[in-house]
Amino acid sequence: MKKSIKVMSFIMAAAMVMVGFSACGSDEGSSSKAADESKASSAASAASTADGSKAASGEQIKISCITMDSLDExxxxxxxxxxxxAEKAGNVDIxxxxxxxxxxxxxxxSLVENAINDKVDGIMLAALDSTALSNxxxxxxEAGIKVVLVDSGVDTENWDAFYSTDNAKAAQTAADTMAELVGSKGKIGIVNAQAGAGTTQIREQSFIQQIKDKYPExxxxxxxxxxxxxxKALAAANDYMNGNSDLAGIYGCNEGATVGVGQAVEQAKKADSIMVVGFDFSKDVEAxxxxxxxxxxxxxxxxxxxxKGVEAIVxxxxxETLSSKEEDTGVTVATKDNLEQVVADQSY
Structure with a gap:
């Protein structure tokens, strides 16, 4: 009898051990499954980040917009x-x-360096000097920041998009406009802005080349x-007028140059004899x-x-992939005839 009880006890103990192993195996399976699910979730999250879904997730996108100055219109x-x-996007801090x-x-x-150190997501830059800003x-x-150039370019290809006027084409139009005003003959002065700015250099050189190619007189x-x-532009225009009695016109390559030249011609009361063609638009230019x-x-x-600069960074x-890396944002020739419409289009 005692022997029978011992056998039954052994059988029951063995059964309990088997149940324990079974339960333990079940817990390990659940843990393994949870770990696999966690890994899959982490991988999906990493893939989402790699795809650049910061904007889609609603996180703030930090953009630094660095222009040539903060005063010109x-x-x-x-x-x-x-x-x-930025306001339309809703999640942009600019x-x-x-x-x-x-x-x-x-x-x-240095301002660009500061933006890099601040770990912004994107930089919009209008470079004062195409060479000096390249580095x-x-x-x-290299820091993984999206770089969008606006208005003026740099001497490197390490940028993501460029939105600007086709300055060569616009300068050619300026030359043709000047030729029409002066009867395709006479001396033309040129008042430019910064010597190193790629944009205004193109405006200068393309204007000169168009005159040379099309208007021999x-x-x-x-x-x-x-x-x-x-x-400074006013002084330069006065020097042109004082040194060239047969001066026919003066071309200004940006807003400041255009306004200064216009003021000089107006003060000298030579608006009917010296034609002024400029670049850019402001209340002073309008007047x-x-x-x-x-x-x-x-x-x-x-x-x-x-x-477009902000939209590109977002x-x-x-x-997302941009439809084009460079885009011409267009130009309009403003004269007294279409001034009202230009003013309406340029309001801000």
Missing amino acids: HWLKLQAGAKAA RFDAPSNKIDSTQQA VVDKAH METLSPVYSDGDKQ MIESGAIKATMVQNPKVMGQ KLMNG
Whole structure:
């Protein structure tokens, strides 16, 4: 009897051990399954991040917009376009910076360095100097920051998009406009902005080349650089007028140069004999087109540049591909005849 009880006890103990092993195996299976699910979830999360879904997730996208200055209406319009696009996106935190003057490319490069150190997601840059800003654009690219150029380019290909006026084409149009105004003959002065800015260099060189190629009776005088400063441009225009009694016209390569030239011609009361063709649009330019001191100006679309710049960074952060890397944002020739419509289009 005792022997029978011992056998039964052994059988029951063995059964309990088997149940324990079975339960343990079940727990291990559940843990293994949970671990696999966790790994899969982590992998999916990593893949989502790799695809650049920060914008889609609603996280803040930090953008630094660095222009040539913060005063000219051109840059204020660009800022307005960028702000509108940021507000529409809803999850964009955009900061605007510019050097304290229009010629300090070293300070502008420092602003880009600051943006890199702040670990922004995107940088919108209007480079003061195409060469001086190249290194910091390379650094931003290496740091994985999206770089969108607006208005002016740099001497490197390490950027993601470029929205600007086709400055060569616009300068050719400016030359044709000047030729029509002066009867395709005479001396033409050129007042440029910064000597190193790629944009205004193109406007200068393409204007000169168009005159040379198409108008043999026209002569372009040596360009003068005003740093985009209205008073310097005014002085340069006066020098042209004082040194060339047969001066037929003066071409201004940006807003500051155009306004300064217009003021000089107006003050000298020579608006009927010296034709002024410029670049960019502002309230000052508008007033001098009205008065006749400026006959025509090439009007860019800086609001579109700012808008498309922000939109491009948001798309890139969302893992989307841009339809094109470079885009011409267009130009309109403003004269007294279409001034009202240009003013309406340029409001901000």
